[in-house]
Amino acid sequence: MKPETWLYKQTLELYPRAYREQFGEPMLETYTDALNAAKLEGGAFEFHKLTIVDSVKGIFRATAEIEKPDVLARVGAILAIIYALYYLLINPLLGVNPQFKLQLIFESIAPVFSVIGFIIAIRRSFSEWLYFALMSVFGTIKLVLDAYLGTYNWYFQKYQLPDFVYQLATIRGWVGWALFLTLFIFVVLRSKEQKRLSKLIWLFLIDTLVWVGYILVPAPQPLRTEFHFHDLLFWLATISGAVYFLVFALKF
Amino acid sequence: MPPKPTEGPPLTPAAFHILLSLAENEQHGYGIIKTVLERSGGEVNLGAGTLYGNLKRFMDLAWIEELEARPAADLDDERRRYYRLTKHGLRIAELEAERLESLVRHAQAARLLPNIRISTKREVA
Numbered sequence: 001m002k003p004e005t006w007l008y009k010q011t012l013e014l015y016p017r018a019y020r021e022q023f024g025e026p027m028l029e030t031y032t033d034a035l036n037a038a039k040l041e042g043g044a045f046e047f048h049k050l051t052i053v054d055s056v057k058g059i060f061r062a063t064a065e066i067e068k069p070d071v072l073a074r075v076g077a078i079l080a081i082i083y084a085l086y087y088l089l090i091n092p093l094l095g096v097n098p099q100f101k102l103q104l105i106f107e108s109i110a111p112v113f114s115v116i117g118f119i120i121a122i123r124r125s126f127s128e129w130l131y132f133a134l135m136s137v138f139g140t141i142k143l144v145l146d147a148y149l150g151t152y153n154w155y156f157q158k159y160q161l162p163d164f165v166y167q168l169a170t171i172r173g174w175v176g177w178a179l180f181l182t183l184f185i186f187v188v189l190r191s192k193e194q195k196r197l198s199k200l201i202w203l204f205l206i207d208t209l210v211w212v213g214y215i216l217v218p219a220p221q222p223l224r225t226e227f228h229f230h231d232l233l234f235w236l237a238t239i240s241g242a243v244y245f246l247v248f249a250l251k252f
Numbered sequence: 253m254p255p256k257p258t259e260g261p262p263l264t265p266a267a268f269h270i271l272l273s274l275a276e277n278e279q280h281g282y283g284i285i286k287t288v289l290e291r292s293g294g295e296v297n298l299g300a301g302t303l304y305g306n307l308k309r310f311m312d313l314a315w316i317e318e319l320e321a322r323p324a325a326d327l328d329d330e331r332r333r334y335y336r337l338t339k340h341g342l343r344i345a346e347l348e349a350e351r352l353e354s355l356v357r358h359a360q361a362a363r364l365l366p367n368i369r370i371s372t373k374r375e376v377a
Contacts (some may be wrong), residue, residue: 009326025330025333026304030282031300037286051300
């Protein structure tokens with residue numbers, strides 16, 4: 001199998017299972033035919049561009065139609081892939097301090113494993129629990145590692161004032177994670193009791209939304225955007241997971 | 253999923269092109285892509301995701317159906333799936349064509365287009 005075809009086959013895994021089972025094989029067949037034709041005509045680059053855009057649109061559309069509650073989680077998975085690619089391909093070019101090689105490796109690999117875990121999880125019935133367990137572990141380890149390696153101190157040295165103010169948004173991530181883990185335990189307990197969730201869960205929902213707004217709409221304009229990009233992607237990925245979890249939780 | 257009576261024209265250009273290509277004869281996925289690309293003069297270039305997203309919706313709405321057997325089984329790749337229009341799908345395509353024809357007439361009346369006569373389906377019959 002050609003590398004492009006193999007990659008496209010993996011992309012098909014991001015479609016909802018029912019959709020994939022019905023159309024996965026003919027889609028791969030159609031893709032292969034179109035790829036061969038594009039190569040013959042010398043338009044492979046344009047074809048790959050079309051395929052990337054078309055796949056992202058197709059995954060979102062299929063997911064929205066078939067498995068609405070999964071949309072946010074899939075957004076999280078896609079963002080995690082972008083995040084991983086950013087670290088693998090772009091971040092080293094920015095001249096990251098060698099002191100943080102370990103962190104760089106962790107932050108490059110962890111999202112990939114998170115995505116793989118997610119893909120495995122959605123193919124099984126216990127999807128929500130495995131996904132959130134992975135996200136919780138990943139997020140917590142990242143925060144601990146950040147503090148241990150002093151990455152944020154290094155960031156601060158590079159920052160100018162507006163960047164520093166912006167960074168406050170991500171410091172709030174600690175609080176967010178604490179709330180997220182509390183919520184996780186809370187919902188597990190409530191689901192066992194099979195009772196209606198108390199009003200407290202709405203406070204968590206509001207908190208999550210405020211958290212999103214706080215990160216997405218920072219008042220100052222960051223001057224070192226390359227440092228903020230990874231934070232934004234990371235928190236979007238994790239927040240989307242948290243919101244998805246809330247959607248799941250509110251089903252009780 | 254049963255057909256939704258409210259679904260129908262106006263269709264997106266991609267959706268109408270797909271129905272048009274299936275109105276001529278049954279086709280497999282890549283065949284549809286090629287036909288649409290040629291007919292639109294390269295303007296509508298469907299990717300597999302868009303194509304099968306539309307095909308799924310059309311199947312849910314009973315506008316098209318998948319053939320049980322491939323037309324040329326001995327000459328063809330066995331993984332290919334062929335699709336054809338149902339009577340309902342043909343009616344939807346006709347309704348969309350009539351809608352577009354009506355738009356063209358309005359454009360002609362407003363002198364945006366030259367007044368070329370368009371034969372209606374009834375006249376052709």
